[in-house]
Amino acid sequence: MHNHAKRETIIQLVQFMKESSHTVILTGAGMSTESGVPDFRSKSGWWKNIDPRSVATVEALEENYDLFHEFYSMRIHALAKCLPHKGHHLLANWQKQGLIHTIATQNVDNFHQMAGASNVQTLHGSIRSFRCHHCGAPSKENTFLLKEPCTNCGGNIRPEVVLFGEPLPEKTWQNVLQHIHKADLVIVIGTSLEVYPVNQLPEMTNGHTVLLNLEEVEGKYEFDLMIKGKAKDVLERVDELLKIV
Structure with missing residues (x-):
């Protein structure tokens, strides 16, 4: 892994982007x-000394709704103070310029869409929309936050996120697979590739693969380029070079 983003590595990524007729961002x-x-997922990210992975589950939703509700309410309130950063806006701009084609994300915060990206495939759903876990009827954020039951059946309201123990939305997964198979370039940004099945995606392309991440990624992934750094910083440097190379 390169220590920080070397200029040559970023120039190579820019070349890949310019040569690619179909680029997928993950x-x-x-x-x-x-x-x-x-x-x-980071060590400091543990909530109340509970591993969030034990709360973001179907079991917690069905058997410990108080804890589930508290966890997701905290996440919704935390997100209310956050906005997309320059990197999200750069990706949306590159998409408008035809430099990238599809953005697939494991994030549930809708920042890509808020920054103006279109054709965003949300592999793990969205924390901005809600439904009844029991009958599936659509609901509202406020109903969830107030812990009110479903007006249709009295069931528990939940965010439309994919929980551990649930399958990914099939249509979204198939869309992403089609794009990955068609891609000349797949750029993976800010994921440790721990979660199945999304971690299989980089191996499913015949195109170039680039990893842009702050930490080393464990495992046997063979990326054509690995750039170590913060997403926003590296994307800003890529954007500068795109304009001059």
Whole structure:
């Protein structure tokens, strides 16, 4: 892994972007940390000394709704203070310029859409929309935050996020697979690639693969380029070079 983003590496990424006729971006939690969103996978991200991965589950939703509700209410309130950063806006701009085509994200914060990106595939759903866990009827954020039951059936309201133990939305997954198979370039930003099945995606392309991440990624992934750094910083440097190279 390169120590910090060397200029030559970023120039190579810019070349890949300019040569690619179909570029897919895959983003994870590290894309949102610079907006002030806590990364629950990092050691400091543990909430009340509970591993969030034990709360973001179907079991917690069904058997410990108080804890589930408290965790997601805290996340919703924390997000209310956060906005997309320059990196989100750069990706949206590159998409408008035709430099990238699809953004697939594991993040549930909708920052890509808020920054103006279109065709965003939300692999893990969105924390900005809500439904009844029991009957599936759509609901509202306020109903959830006030812990009110579903007006339709009295069931528990939940955010429309994919919990541990739930499958990814099939249509979204198939869309992303199609783009990955078609891609000349896949740029993975800010994910440790720990979560199945999203961590399989970089291996499913015949195109170039680039990893842009703050930490080393454990595992046997063979990326053509690895750039170590914060998402926003590196994307800003890529944007500068895109204009001159």
